[in-house]
Amino acid sequence: MASALGEFLRARRSLVRPEQVGLEPGGARQVPGLRRDEVALLAGVSTDYYVQLEQGRERRPSVQVLDALAKALLLDLDTHSHLRGLVAVDPVPAPAPTDHGLLTELIQRWPDTPAMLVTPWLDVIARNPLADALYAGLRYRDNLARMAFLDEKVAELIEDAGQLARCTAASLRAAAGREPHPPELVELISELTLRSAAFRPMWARHDVHRKGSAVKRFRHATAGVLTLHQHVLRLPDHAGLEVWVYQAEPGSDSERALQRLKA
Secondary structure, X not given: OOOHHHHHHHHHHOOOOHHHHOOOOOOOOOOOOOOHHHHHHHHOOOHHHHHHHHHOOOOOOOHHHHHHHHHHOOOOHHHHHHHHHHHOOOOOOOOOOOOOHHHHHHHHOOOOOXXXXXXXXXXXXXXXHHHHHHOOOOXXXXXXXXXXXXXXXXXXXXXXXXXXXXXXXXHHHHHHOOOOOOHHHHHHHHHHHHHOOOHHHHHXXXXXXOOOEEEEEEEEOOOEEEEEEEEEEEOOXXXXXXXXXXXXXXXXXXXXXXXXXXX
16 A cells, blocks of 8 residues: 555655766666665665565654665755654644634734744735735735645746745645645645646655745835745744744845835
8 A cells, every 4th residue: 555655755766866876877767766676775775675665565664764765865854854754653742722813913013024824734824914915916825835836926926936836845745744634735735736737746756845944035016126034933832833924134125115015
């Protein structure tokens, strides 16, 4: 039976060329990327054991095996952590608070800084007036994944809409983690797979991205060009909820653009 681990391993080995890991490509190859026996060789496990991992017959590899696979598949830190998470046993999470009133009130008190409350599957459950103005005019702005892949106007607002899409797909993959997936996420992935030709190959790559800090560039119809520092803040007492904040450099053109947007 297929498993999330097996699906991940198949996807990631298809992205690694033999010459990237010191192997000779040889003649005609029947698969893109590495063969199963090549991954097994690089990771120091038997081919039969690796096949069991891909086929879902072995679901509890050791941390040492996972780390060896991560090295063989050239995984970055986020993707390596995701691989470990696919087989780790997590403690039972504390119930997530359902009343976000105080957090909503908090971001409303930041009049000069766009801020939003966002779930792991990128639903925006609250935003302050400046964030509302920043994303004004976008049809799907209440879910940032739908916005990235389904909103025809997103390329007019976001300078690098392609990078936004790639980052969004990888963020959803990080949120998905191990099965079972939350029903909201299952519904969202199904919708994007059906409606977006761009989403399908990005999702199939199993790239993983955990949002932290980044620079975002906007071309706003009212405020003009803005370069903003995005910070994603995680809240220990509100599992599954993040605060997204956008800051401009003090005294910059972007800060003045935010003031125009505020007005």
